[in-house]
Amino acid sequence: MSFTRMMEGNEAAAWGAKLSRAEVIPAYPITPQTELISHIATLIAEGVMKAEYIKVEGEHTAMAAAIGASAAGARVFTASAAQGIAYMEEALWMPPGRRLPIVMCMVNRALAPIGGLRPDHNDSLMQRDNGWIQLYCENSQEVLDTIIMGYKIGEDRRVYLPVAPCYDGYFVSATATPTTVPAQDDVDDFLPPYVHEMYSLMPENPRAPPRAMNMAKARYEVQKAHERAKTIIEEVDKEYEKRFGRGYDGLLEEYACDDVDAVIMTMGSMTGTARDVIDEMQARGKRIGLLKMRGFRPFPTEELQELVKKYHAIGVVDRNNSYGSAGGGVVSMEVARALYTLDDRPLLLNFHVGLGGSDVTMRQIEYMADKTLEAVETGKVEKVIDWVELLDLGEVM
Amino acid sequence: MELNELFDEYFEESHLQGGTTCCPGCGGPLFWRMALEVLGPKTIIYGDGPCAGCAIRNIKLPTYSIHFSFVGDGSTGIVAALAAKGRDDITVVSSGGDGAIGDISFGKISAAAERNENMIQICIDNEAYMNTGIQKSGLTPFGAWTTTTPLGKEAPKKEIPMIIAQHHVPYVATVSVAYPRDLQAKIEKAKEIKGFKYVHTVMPCPTGWRFNPAKSVEVVRLGVQTWAWPLYEIEDGVLKLTMKPKSRPIEDYLKTQRRFTHLSDEQIQFVQNEVDTKRQRLIENDGKRIIL
Numbered sequence: 001m002s003f004t005r006m007m008e009g010n011e012a013a014a015w016g017a018k019l020s021r022a023e024v025i026p027a028y029p030i031t032p033q034t035e036l037i038s039h040i041a042t043l044i045a046e047g048v049m050k051a052e053y054i055k056v057e058g059e060h061t062a063m064a065a066a067i068g069a070s071a072a073g074a075r076v077f078t079a080s081a082a083q084g085i086a087y088m089e090e091a092l093w094m095p096p097g098r099r100l101p102i103v104m105c106m107v108n109r110a111l112a113p114i115g116g117l118r119p120d121h122n123d124s125l126m127q128r129d130n131g132w133i134q135l136y137c138e139n140s141q142e143v144l145d146t147i148i149m150g151y152k153i154g155e156d157r158r159v160y161l162p163v164a165p166c167y168d169g170y171f172v173s174a175t176a177t178p179t180t181v182p183a184q185d186d187v188d189d190f191l192p193p194y195v196h197e198m199y200s201l202m203p204e205n206p207r208a209p210p211r212a213m214n215m216a217k218a219r220y221e222v223q224k225a226h227e228r229a230k231t232i233i234e235e236v237d238k239e240y241e242k243r244f245g246r247g248y249d250g251l252l253e254e255y256a257c258d259d260v261d262a263v264i265m266t267m268g269s270m271t272g273t274a275r276d277v278i279d280e281m282q283a284r285g286k287r288i289g290l291l292k293m294r295g296f297r298p299f300p301t302e303e304l305q306e307l308v309k310k311y312h313a314i315g316v317v318d319r320n321n322s323y324g325s326a327g328g329g330v331v332s333m334e335v336a337r338a339l340y341t342l343d344d345r346p347l348l349l350n351f352h353v354g355l356g357g358s359d360v361t362m363r364q365i366e367y368m369a370d371k372t373l374e375a376v377e378t379g380k381v382e383k384v385i386d387w388v389e390l391l392d393l394g395e396v397m
Numbered sequence: 398m399e400l401n402e403l404f405d406e407y408f409e410e411s412h413l414q415g416g417t418t419c420c421p422g423c424g425g426p427l428f429w430r431m432a433l434e435v436l437g438p439k440t441i442i443y444g445d446g447p448c449a450g451c452a453i454r455n456i457k458l459p460t461y462s463i464h465f466s467f468v469g470d471g472s473t474g475i476v477a478a479l480a481a482k483g484r485d486d487i488t489v490v491s492s493g494g495d496g497a498i499g500d501i502s503f504g505k506i507s508a509a510a511e512r513n514e515n516m517i518q519i520c521i522d523n524e525a526y527m528n529t530g531i532q533k534s535g536l537t538p539f540g541a542w543t544t545t546t547p548l549g550k551e552a553p554k555k556e557i558p559m560i561i562a563q564h565h566v567p568y569v570a571t572v573s574v575a576y577p578r579d580l581q582a583k584i585e586k587a588k589e590i591k592g593f594k595y596v597h598t599v600m601p602c603p604t605g606w607r608f609n610p611a612k613s614v615e616v617v618r619l620g621v622q623t624w625a626w627p628l629y630e631i632e633d634g635v636l637k638l639t640m641k642p643k644s645r646p647i648e649d650y651l652k653t654q655r656r657f658t659h660l661s662d663e664q665i666q667f668v669q670n671e672v673d674t675k676r677q678r679l680i681e682n683d684g685k686r687i688i689l
Binding site (some may be wrong): 145206 | 467472479505
């Protein structure tokens with residue numbers, strides 16, 4: 001039976017894993033992911049969920065056990081955050097190359113030392129090069145839905161890649177929002193059991209992908225899987241929407257973008273705040289819209305190139321920074337590369353906010369939207385990279 | 398029957414295929430030939446990258462490896478997957494080298510033992526990082542030359558089997574390829590027991606220990622006879638010496654390997670005293686419960 005109630009992101013994630021019938025869950029606690037694995041432990045203890053729960057001694061082991069279990073034919077779920085993701089990094093490079101469709105929630109949290117327990121995106125973004133699909137979620141409902149979709153995407157034979165639903169610690173993980181938990185039968189109907197065509201460790205029928213002799217070719221295979229995944233993510237999203245009545249526009253969502261001059265681009269929980277700010281600004285006649293970056297890997301290059309044709313400026317909001325980079329945050333650098341090949345490209349602004357887990361306020365979003373509109377009016381960008389949190393913006397909006 | 402047919406038959410029965418990438422005289426392929434005879438075809442072997450991984454490369458059963466910093470944990474995942482699938486007919490064997498088990502994966506092994514994972518954990522111990530070119534590990538014995546201990550190792554070898562035994566696991570054993578019947582009896586016993594079983598073997602390494610590859614079995618046999626590598630098992634916490642040879646001087650063992658040639662008489666005496674103490678304690682505790 002489907003039911004709806006207020007639910008924190010971590011509990012929603014536990015339901016996502018349960019409904020997906022994850023069979024093996026190796027997990028190690030780290031704030032702000034802890035409630036997620038505690039919820040799973042409870043669901044198992046209460047007999048609601050059936051899975052092998054391995055209480056491992058560290059994240060390095062969590063991912064290794066995930067790899068072993070996935071290769072041995074089990075559907076695997078795990079989750080981590082910040083230092084935990086950093087600690088398991090050695091293992092994180094294995095599932096994409098081995099083509100193992102593990103789903104792991106990355107519950108975003110700022111990395112030490114200049115961080116706290118609250119979220120920024122550097123922990124998941126530093127894993128951008130290793131082949132994991134990364135989908136950034138805005139609220140509990142999206143977390144739950146993205147986990148179920150994650151298995152459908154990752155286990156597609158055209159993809160065979162691990163998937164990371166990413167969501168902000170506290171702002172999503174510990175904030176209760178109305179969440180619908182679909183019926184198990186409906187999810188079973190949507191998501192068939194996990195069968196890996198390339199792998200079996202069972203002695204009666206062992207098989208494995210051929211060992212890579214040409215490393216460039218093997219890596220290119222993963223790259224091609226990412227390119228194919230763009231279509232699969234859209235397909236799965238549409239199918240999910242048809243069945244459950246909720247969709248997320250695949251990799252990139254346009255919000256209130258009809259007849260606007262410019263957009264700001266957000267990722268994660270700040271998108272919810274940004275929706276309200278944009279609504280309010282449009283009511284005041286401001287011609288600004290919102291782009292939500294949901295899929296960071298694979299990066300929606302073509303989709304972005306198509307969408308931005310309509311806008312004169314784009315303000316990218318980076319909840320991360322890359323020390324000494326070519327310019328700005330990680331998302332904005334990717335956007336710049338995607339726009340570079342366009343003959344007629346919009347002005348590009350980069351804003352740093354929410355670093356080290358500080359709150360992203362409505363006033364800050366309004367400021368960034370105003371600055372983006374200002375660039376449209378003047379035809380030039382006053383400040384390419386703007387550390388918004390260093391400014392005194394006065395009253396809260 | 399043609400010679401090649403004989404070989405085909407042999408390799409089919411032994412679950413091995415012809416050829417190995419190991420060094421001449423390596424004990425690894427020898428160990429697996431003996432172990433697979435008793436493990437049988439319903440086995441999944443998980444192992445690490447360097448020497449110990451090299452030794453499982455020609456096994457014709459499902460093998461899986463990640464990297465040598467993942468010993469005991471990838472196999473934990475396989476054990477969990479089998480449990481989830483209700484497959485209790487398959488033996489999971491996890492293999493690691495001394496560098497993995499003594500150093501980088503030490504915590505992994507300890508945790509797998511604590512969780513009592515249903516697998517046989519093997520330690521293929523050639524007493525140094527041989528694959529990277531002979532560097533000291535936590536299981537390199539006192540005095541041994543390696544490229545990172547040019548004057549000989551200062552600290553003694555970690556007593557991993559005894560450490561694992563203190564985790565209250567059902568079975569721990571030490572074996573040697575010089576004693577195949579003892580080795581096979583212990584693997585067979587480990588296969589029948591549920592839970593975490595630990596089998597540790599010191600493996601002859603002509604490349605790193607510096608001796609003639611033809612002498613591999615002789616060298617490790619001397620290791621057992623001098624009590625440098627005593628053979629025992631610990632079942633449910635009770636120690637049982639499975640081989641109680643009349644002791645020979647440790648020098649007989651040390652002088653077979655050029656990694657020990659620089660040792661002074663005084664250092665050799667020190668090693669002898671250590672071995673004597675250990676032998677005496679083992680004999681005193683034979684048949685007794687030794688875990689706390």
